[in-house]
Amino acid sequence: MARDLTAGDQTAGNQTAHDRTAGDQNRGELTTARMRAGDLARVGAAGLRSRPLRAVLAALGIAIGIAAMTAVVGISASSQAELQRTLDRLGTNLLTVGPGNKLFADEPATLPVDSVSMVRRIGPVTSASATGRVPDAKVYRTDHIPAAESGSIAVVATYLDLLGTVGGTVADGVWLNEATQRYPAVVLGAGAASRLGAAVGQPVWLGGEWFDVVGVLDTVPLAPELDSAALVGWDAAAAYLGFDGYPTTIYTRAEESSVEAVANVLANTANPESPSEVTVSRPSDALEAGRAADDAFTGLLLGLGAVALLVGGVGVANTMVISVLERRGEIGLRRSLGATRGQIRSQFLAESLLLCALGGLGGVLIGIGVTSVYATVQGWPSVVPAWASIGAVAATLLIGAVAGLYPAVRAARLSPTEALAVP
Numbered sequence: 001m002a003r004d005l006t007a008g009d010q011t012a013g014n015q016t017a018h019d020r021t022a023g024d025q026n027r028g029e030l031t032t033a034r035m036r037a038g039d040l041a042r043v044g045a046a047g048l049r050s051r052p053l054r055a056v057l058a059a060l061g062i063a064i065g066i067a068a069m070t071a072v073v074g075i076s077a078s079s080q081a082e083l084q085r086t087l088d089r090l091g092t093n094l095l096t097v098g099p100g101n102k103l104f105a106d107e108p109a110t111l112p113v114d115s116v117s118m119v120r121r122i123g124p125v126t127s128a129s130a131t132g133r134v135p136d137a138k139v140y141r142t143d144h145i146p147a148a149e150s151g152s153i154a155v156v157a158t159y160l161d162l163l164g165t166v167g168g169t170v171a172d173g174v175w176l177n178e179a180t181q182r183y184p185a186v187v188l189g190a191g192a193a194s195r196l197g198a199a200v201g202q203p204v205w206l207g208g209e210w211f212d213v214v215g216v217l218d219t220v221p222l223a224p225e226l227d228s229a230a231l232v233g234w235d236a237a238a239a240y241l242g243f244d245g246y247p248t249t250i251y252t253r254a255e256e257s258s259v260e261a262v263a264n265v266l267a268n269t270a271n272p273e274s275p276s277e278v279t280v281s282r283p284s285d286a287l288e289a290g291r292a293a294d295d296a297f298t299g300l301l302l303g304l305g306a307v308a309l310l311v312g313g314v315g316v317a318n319t320m321v322i323s324v325l326e327r328r329g330e331i332g333l334r335r336s337l338g339a340t341r342g343q344i345r346s347q348f349l350a351e352s353l354l355l356c357a358l359g360g361l362g363g364v365l366i367g368i369g370v371t372s373v374y375a376t377v378q379g380w381p382s383v384v385p386a387w388a389s390i391g392a393v394a395a396t397l398l399i400g401a402v403a404g405l406y407p408a409v410r411a412a413r414l415s416p417t418e419a420l421a422v423p
Helices: 002-029 037-049 052-090 117-121 161-168 189-195 224-228 234-241 256-270 283-326 328-336 341-378 387-412 416-420
Strands: 094-100 125-133 154-158 170-173 186-188 203-204 209-217 229-233 249-254 280-283
Touching: 002 203, 002 234, 037 224, 037 341, 052 161, 052 341, 094 234, 094 283, 117 125, 117 249, 117 256, 154 224, 154 256, 161 224, 186 189, 186 203, 189 209, 189 224, 203 229, 224 229, 229 234, 249 256, 256 280, 283 328, 283 341, 283 387, 328 341, 328 416, 341 387
Parallel strands: 154 229, 186 209
Antiparallel strands: 094 249, 094 280, 125 154, 125 249, 170 209, 186 229, 203 209
16 A cells, blocks of 8 residues: 555656646747847848849949949049159159249249259259240241230240159150250140140241241149140240240259258249249149148038938838838738747848848949049049948948838837738
8 A cells, every 4th residue: 555655656746747847848949039140131131032123222222322432432542542653753852943023013023044053052952954934935836827826835945854853754756955955946745735736747836936846745743834835945945036044943853851951942042132032832732732622522522422321221211111011911920920029120120231231232332343444544543442341331231220220110019910900
């Protein structure tokens, strides 16, 4: 009898333990499973694939804003790289000296005739050359052109070492030499040759004389005034054009480490009697100032790109709100099958992030393509900073999170009965 009771107790105890274990297992099976990142990505992608046209149009709005911003930054960086390459090639050690105005008279001053030789005596100066304006001389394609139609082409006398000092190159023909600088021969700047329609070997009517065109220059970035000039030899200008021999611009190259020191003494050296009537400038500063103006314009374009990106974000938010309204049945069914509010919220937030990520990546690729094409056409190096691409994608993800937050919260608040209710 005792053994029977003991066996019964053990059986009952075993059954109780089994029931408890089974209950624990049942309770474990009812525990809500967490959605992994891969699951969220698949669910979000499925929502986008169900409405591909709407998803593409919404992503396109984001892509346009990102492409605009990436292209603006890329083109600006490419322009900066080209400027730096130009300065590396031409140097930043070129200084120019010119006459200012007389101190007590409203008329231009003049530099002394021997100012170039005096500048050359400065120790750190490596080279110095000059041009002299011939104001009464005009240049025309033929002698039948009316006098008033000069095309604003300046006629200047020049030293033979000018081209090497300013870093210029000859596009066609040759530069002046010891022989041609004494005879009626002329070298045209790039702009002057274009306006005159003249080429090497053709004569032009210059100061009442026929001058043979012996060369045409390339554009001179550090001396743009030469692009619209007709350059003749110093001796020829005096012999044929009545040139007075006064230089109007002195181009000076100095050692890189002494540029500032040379600039400080140029005025006193070029015109010791009236240094206040001398102006000294650094052409590379003008290029960098132009670059600063470009940066301001770039900032404006970036602002417009940001507006386009904001509009794209509003479009994504609108798309997600409509998606929530259209998919009430799907939301109700998922809630009925055990999906939590957090899972519904994560699903729609994932859709928004995927939508913006697609637009962002597409916009970055478009922006890089636009930058490459534009830089190639301009002959610039194509540069798109890594921070611009990474920042663009990060911006789209932020836009996606903000744009999808409200629709996701709204979808999560729908109860199963409300979502499945027939309107």
